[in-house]
Amino acid sequence: MRTNPERRAALADAAVEVLARSGARGLTFRAVDAGAGVPAGTASNYFANRDDLLWHAATKIHERLGPGVAELAAYERAAPSRELVAEMLRGLLERVREDRTGYLALLELRLEATRRPGLREALTGTIRANLDGTIQGHLDRRLPGDETTVVLLYLAMTGLIVEQLTLPEVLPASGSAELIAALVDRLLPGT
Structure with a gap:
């Protein structure tokens, strides 16, 4: 897994935006990559699986609020x-x-x-x-x-x-x- 904290934070923020816009069913690595404006496949380098992505999104939400x-x-x-x-x-x-x-x-x-x-x-x-x-x-x-x-x-x-x-x-x-x-x-x- 990649460890660039700024990139991980940007991807987590993008995941929050995708969740709000498209719901949990719309939360895909591809949608997060597009939302963060990064190359396809980037999110999968930072999060082990969808559950990991959901967990990081939840953490980011609590930070933001x-x-x-x-x-x-x-x-x-x-x-x-x-x-x-x-x-x-x-x-x-x-x-x-x-x-x-x-x-x-x-x-x-x-x-x-x-x-x-x-x-x-x-x-x-x-x-x-x-x-x-x-x-x-x-x-x-x-x-x-x-x-x-x-x-x-x-x-x-x-x-x-x-x-x-x-x-x-x-x-x-x-x-x-x-x-x-x-x-x-x-x-x-x-x-």
Whole structure:
């Protein structure tokens, strides 16, 4: 396998774009090569098989959708509060809107995981680890709410994100900040 990290990252980004555009069935080495603008056969030199390509795409999606260093630093400087929780949720939604294809690709991977046990195991591990990290970070920062609160926020935001990206007319984007504020008010009343 080739080890050029920049080329591997470009191929993984192309895989994310292919997943979002064509779904898991359309994710082929040839499609990734075309999406990355590299010669045919390049992706197969970097990924052992389709499962390896799917795994690297999943990893790339989580990198792309995660908060940046500046965003994390701003959250760390802020005092723990309900307002900070709402700000963090709005930041998440904004990152997803900015990288719509990344989240759509994640949805495609989730669907594909229902048919591929190996991908399901890997994706479950990654998403569970992310959720556990979010819970622990919330508790360590002494943000209002407990573990169950964080899980409920996660579930609500997942639903809001899916609506915004797949059927945006159901819940207009203009109302998402108010929905997030109401969610925080109801899950973290008077804290």
